[in-house]
Amino acid sequence: MSLQGFSLTQVPRAPHLADEPLLEALRLALPDRAIEEAIAAADAREQRRRLLPARLVVALVIAMGLWARDGLRDVLANLVAGSCERDPVAWRAWHLPAKSALSQARQRLGPKPLFLLFRRLAGPAASADTPGAFLFGLRLMALDGITLDLPDTPENARAFGRPTTDRGERAGAFPQLRLVWLVEAGTHVLCDLILRPYRCGEAPAARRLLRSAGAGMLLMWDRGLHSYEMIRAALGRGAECLGRVGKAIVLAPEELLRDGSFLAFVYPSPTARRRREGGILVRVIEYAIDGPARPGRQERYRLVTSLLDPAEYPAATLAAEYHQRWEVEGTAAEVKVRQADRRPAPHVRSRRPREVVQEVYGLALAHLAVRLTMAEAATRANLDPDRLSFIGTLRVLRRAVPRFQRGLASPELAPLLSTAC
Numbered sequence: 001m002s003l004q005g006f007s008l009t010q011v012p013r014a015p016h017l018a019d020e021p022l023l024e025a026l027r028l029a030l031p032d033r034a035i036e037e038a039i040a041a042a043d044a045r046e047q048r049r050r051l052l053p054a055r056l057v058v059a060l061v062i063a064m065g066l067w068a069r070d071g072l073r074d075v076l077a078n079l080v081a082g083s084c085e086r087d088p089v090a091w092r093a094w095h096l097p098a099k100s101a102l103s104q105a106r107q108r109l110g111p112k113p114l115f116l117l118f119r120r121l122a123g124p125a126a127s128a129d130t131p132g133a134f135l136f137g138l139r140l141m142a143l144d145g146i147t148l149d150l151p152d153t154p155e156n157a158r159a160f161g162r163p164t165t166d167r168g169e170r171a172g173a174f175p176q177l178r179l180v181w182l183v184e185a186g187t188h189v190l191c192d193l194i195l196r197p198y199r200c201g202e203a204p205a206a207r208r209l210l211r212s213a214g215a216g217m218l219l220m221w222d223r224g225l226h227s228y229e230m231i232r233a234a235l236g237r238g239a240e241c242l243g244r245v246g247k248a249i250v251l252a253p254e255e256l257l258r259d260g261s262f263l264a265f266v267y268p269s270p271t272a273r274r275r276r277e278g279g280i281l282v283r284v285i286e287y288a289i290d291g292p293a294r295p296g297r298q299e300r301y302r303l304v305t306s307l308l309d310p311a312e313y314p315a316a317t318l319a320a321e322y323h324q325r326w327e328v329e330g331t332a333a334e335v336k337v338r339q340a341d342r343r344p345a346p347h348v349r350s351r352r353p354r355e356v357v358q359e360v361y362g363l364a365l366a367h368l369a370v371r372l373t374m375a376e377a378a379t380r381a382n383l384d385p386d387r388l389s390f391i392g393t394l395r396v397l398r399r400a401v402p403r404f405q406r407g408l409a410s411p412e413l414a415p416l417l418s419t420a421c
Contacts, residue, residue, distance in 0.1 A: 003078055003145040010329040011216050015381040017380060021362065026366070027060055027207075030062065030120075030121070030365070030369055032078060033187070034053070034117060034120050034121060035055060035058055035059075035117060037120070038056065038058070038113045038114075038116040038117040039054045039055065039113050040130065041113075041116050042110070042112035042113040042116055043146055043310055044109055044110060044112065044113050046108075046316060049120075050248045050325070051095075051097055051101070051350070052097060052101065052102065052105040052404065054108075054109055054113070056080075057106060057108075057109045058107045058113055058117070059079060060072070060076055060079060060105075060106075061106065061114055061358055061359060061362035062347075062362045062363075062365045062366050063075050063076075063078065063111075063362075063366070063401075064078045064359060064362055064363070064366075065359075065363040065364075065365065065366025065367065066366050066369075066370075066394065066401075067396060067398060067400055068349075068363075071099070071348070072099055072102045072103075073096055073097075073098075073099055073102065073166060073372055076096060076097075076102065077096060078193065078398070078402065079401065080094075081131065081402040082401065082402030085402075094238075100143050101380060103355075106355055106358060107352075107354070107355065107356070110354060110358065111355075111357040111358035113357050114361035114362050114365065115357075115361050117361075117365060118193075118361050118364055118365055118368070119192075120370060121187075121365070122189075122191050122193075122364075122368060123191050123212075124139060124141075124184045124187075124189065124191055125184060125187050125189045125190075125371070125372055125375045126139065126184055126186045126187050126375065127379065129379075130186050130212055130375070130378070130379065130385070131186070131383075131384035132185070132186045132324065132384055132385075132386065133184065133185070133187065134185025134186070134394075135317070135318075135321050136218075136278075136307070136312070136313055137216075138216060138240055139184070139193070139216055139217045139218065139220035139221065140184070140185035140186055140217075140218055140321070140324060141182060141183070141184055141185060141187075141213065141217050141218065141219050141220065141239075142182070142183050142185050142219075142220045142221070142324075142325045142328040143180070143181075143182055143183075143206045143209060143219065143221040144180070144181060144183060144221075144222070144325075144328055144329060144331070144332070145178060145179060145180040145181070145202040145205070145206070146178075146179050146335070146336065147163075147176045147177065147178050147179070148176065148177045148179060148335075148336065148347040148348055148360065149173075149175075149176055149347050149348070150174055150175045150176060150347075150348050150350075150356055151174070151175075151348070151349065151350070151351045152173070152174050152175060153175075153351045153352070155351070155352050156175040156351065156352070156353060156356060157175045159175075159353035159356075160175045160176060160177050160197045160198055160353065160356070161175065161176070161197050161198040161199040162174065162176055162198060163198060163420045164173045164323050165273075165418055173405060175198070175199040177194055177195060177196075177197070177198065177356060177360065178195070178196040178197065178198050178200055178202065178205070178347070179193060179194075179196075179360065180193065180194050180196065180202050180205040180209060181182060181189065181193040181194075181209070181214055181331070182213070182329055183328045184325050185220070185325065185327070185328050186385065186410070187231075187371060187374070187375045187385050188327075188330065188331050188334070188371055188390075189368065189371045189372065189375065189383070190331070190364055190367060190371070191212055192209050192212035192363055193209075193210070194208055194209060194421050195357060195360060196381055201224050202224060202225060203224070203227060203230070206225045206230065207227075207230055207233055210233045210234055210237050210239075211237075212240075213234060213239040214237055214238055214239060215237075215238035215239065216238075216239075217240070218240045218241070218242055218307075219234050219239050219240070219241045219242070219244050220241075220243065220322060220324075220325040221241075221243040221244070221384070222243070222244055222325070223243070223245055223246045223327075225243065226243050226244065226245045226246070226265050226304070227250065228241070228268045228280065229268075229269060231243075231266060231280055231304070232280060234306075234406045235280070235306060240305070240306045240307055241305060241306050242303060242304075242305045242306075242307070242318060242322055243262075243303065243304055243305075244301060244302065244303055244322070245302050245303070246302075247302075249266075249302075250270075250273065251266070251282075251284050251302070251304070252262040252264055252265075253284075254281075257283070257310045257315075258310060258312040258328060259310040259314055259315040259316070259317040260285075260286075260315055261283050261285045261286075261310060262283070262303075263281060263282070263283055263284070264281075264282060264283075265279030265280065265281055265282070265309065266279060266280045266282050266304065267279045267280075270377065281308065282305060282306060282308075283303040283304065283305050283306075283307065283308045283310075284302060284304055285301075285302070285304075285305065285315045285319055286300070286302050286303075287301055287319050287320055288299075289301065294393040301319070301322075303319065303322055303407065305318060311390045327386070330350060330376070331367075334345075334367065334370075334390050335363060335364075335367055340344070343366075348360060348363075369372070369397065370390060370393050370394050370397060371385075371390075373393055373396075373397060374390070374393050377393075
């Protein structure tokens with residue numbers, strides 16, 4: 001029996017399924033040709049007939065991000081259940097491999113096919129009509145970073161490091177991986193990501209993510225990512241920027257504007273500031289927010305932006321829109337809490353560094369599938385994607401994969417539109 005044609009979204013091409021939003025979103029997120037091309041580009045195709053060909057292992061690693069609470073054999077069983085029931089003759093010679101065989105298959109595959117697949121498929125998904133995705137005609141993008149706990153093995157600790165507590169005197173319980181990503185604010189779709197050991201800072205990785213920025217984007221970031229180099233690199237890519245800066249950053253007013261903002265120069269160093277050399281002109285917006293958790297106390301914000309015209313880009317609008325960046329931090333909760341859903345175990349299950357990298361890219365691809373499904377459903381229903389439930393869609397996808405394979409998928413859209421969490 002051959003599994004060369006296996007697909008995570010394998011279904012009969014029945015006419016009544018052609019307009020099924022969930023099926024179309026799955027095909028868009030994980031197209032068959034892209035998987036084949038990623039395997040070929042990574043030179044990871046099997047040299048002989050195997051029980052676990054590369055295509056099935058790629059699907060397995062992605063499915064690990066959909067059924068994160070289940071063991072590897074259970075994930076694989078969920079993944080092929082519908083196909084086995086629909087075509088028992090073709091699958092008669094196949095049996096569920098042992099856990100050790102699954103681990104060996106993952107080691108043979110390596111991380112490169114998942115990396116190439118993510119790089120090919122990730123990118124902005126919002127259309128011009130998507131609510132909350134654009135401001136002043138600019139696509140809203142956010143840079144952010146998280147850490148993921150890894151199994152406590154010597155290999156993971158050496159490769160990725162671990163946090164320290166008590167002023168560096170005690171090591172944390174788990175090794176950690178640092179993940180920095182570029183997210184489309186309107187849809188929460190991951191557009192690019194970089195994996196780094198815990199000991200590496202977020203800011204250098206964030207600057208590398210600007211490789212995926214371009215004209216027509218408004219990049220938002222928090223004060224920890226602010227730097228002269230960040231602004232210069234963003235402008236060099238043709239993008240605009242809106243970022244928060246810390247109190248220690250010196251921003252001397254050059255011109256006061258009628259909306260209360262002012263123009264100032266950002267310099268590469270204190271020496272350059274004294275000499276007034278190499279500065280980048282930005283607009284500074286200062287404001288305060290009353291903290292509901294601390295009545296009577298205000299938190300002060302300073303934003304810098306490359307959008308200099310107060311008439312075309314009002315300060316109040318930019319200040320209000322900047323806080324959509326905080327919504328994007330919910331992406332971290334989706335990956336670490338709702339999608340991983342593996343308490344009290346670490347967020348990642350792999351015990352070796354190469355498989356850690358492979359699994360994280362599979363987790364990102366699974367998140368991409370969920371978020372593209374939500375974006376597709378929202379577009380068809382003319383809704384803001386923020387109104388849809390991530391965990392509700394994740395549960396629907398878990399049920400849908402085997403149902404699609406059986407050819408029994410329901411055309412109803414209603415389950416995708418739940419706002420319950």
